[in-house]
Amino acid sequence: MQKIVILTGAGISAESGLGTFRDAGGLWARHAIEDVATPEGFARDPGLVHGFYNARRKQAATAQPNPAHKALARLQRDWPAEVVIVTQNVDGLHEAGGARGVLHMHGTLAGALCAACGHRWPAPDEMAPGHPCPACDAPEARPDVVWFGEMPYFMDDIYDHLAGAGLFAAIGTSGQVYPAAAFVQDARAAGARTVELNLEPSELSHGFDDVRTGPAGRVVPAWVDDLLAGL
Known part of the structure; x- marks a missing residue:
């Protein structure tokens, strides 16, 4: 898997x-x-x-985790292979929603x-x-x-994960902040399928195999349901 x-x-x-x-x-x-x-x-x-x-x-x-955070935690729990969450966000909502091992590439407000x-x-x-x-x-x-001009955290780990990914998803990102904006290219180069889930298409939407638009609280749980239904 x-x-x-x-x-x-x-x-x-x-x-x-x-x-x-x-x-x-x-x-x-x-x-x-x-x-x-x-x-x-x-x-x-x-x-x-x-x-x-x-x-x-x-x-x-x-703030409280919304259905999108909880859906990703459910995917981590129920998917039979590794699910790695990398976030540009400095809040703790992924963890509050039940996610584990989140890589906060831009640090955390709690620290x-x-x-x-x-x-x-x-x-x-x-x-x-x-x-x-x-x-x-x-x-x-x-x-x-991590402020603008500083090196994000966990980059070696993130690139290792991207190199081994079979599926890469970008959720709620603008596609304007690097190096994260280039992750889809790295994942595609490693052979991964790619999907963007966003309120509206980003500047990088053309680089994804699949694009789903709408509020995260709706599109993310639906995407997770589709993945788990295919097991």
């Missing part, structure tokens, strides 16, 4: 109340990305960046990182400039999220 590798983006969490980059009126709409999601922005104004991620952390803490020694620990609800590292006491705490 074929291994499935799934990439998820902000679109899978939108129905749980967590906005995407492009949502009008959301957290991202009120800030320039270069001010709150780059190392340079953090160096210029750490208070602004911490405030932004404190707000995102608070918002994520109240804190010491910029001085690299130590990681659970983030408090509120972080501020000068927050000390519990390991080395340096006042260099930052959110454990």
Whole structure:
């Protein structure tokens, strides 16, 4: 039975109340990305960046997994081969929905990182400039999220999974952020079938074997039902 590798983006969490980059009126709409999601922005104004991620952390803490998250957890449980979930999202909704071993390539809101020694620990609800590292006491705490210009996490593992995939799915992704936008090409090169599930076709839809559009809470459970019905 074929291994499935799934990439998820902000679109899978939108129905749980967590906005995407492009949502009008959301957290991202009120800030320039270069001010709150780059190392340079953090160096210029750490208070602004911490405030932004404190707000995102608070918002994520109240969100609940939707049917799409739960459907992928069901696929992991019932599919007879390995199902690997790679997410660009920094929320914990996949895990809350029952998924296991999720690879958070952009880090997590629930984590804190010491910029001085690299130590990681659970983030408090509120972080501020000068927050000390519990390991080395340096006042260099930052959110454990990958900002633009930084290397995503788990890339070696992700490429290994893509090389062994029989089926690759991209769910709720814009197809505009690399290296994740190139995963479909990597999977196809390895011989995998590919499917995109999105609210509307992305810029990369032409590169998929199958494209299904609609709200994630509807199309993802239906896709999972189809896969499991074919066992």
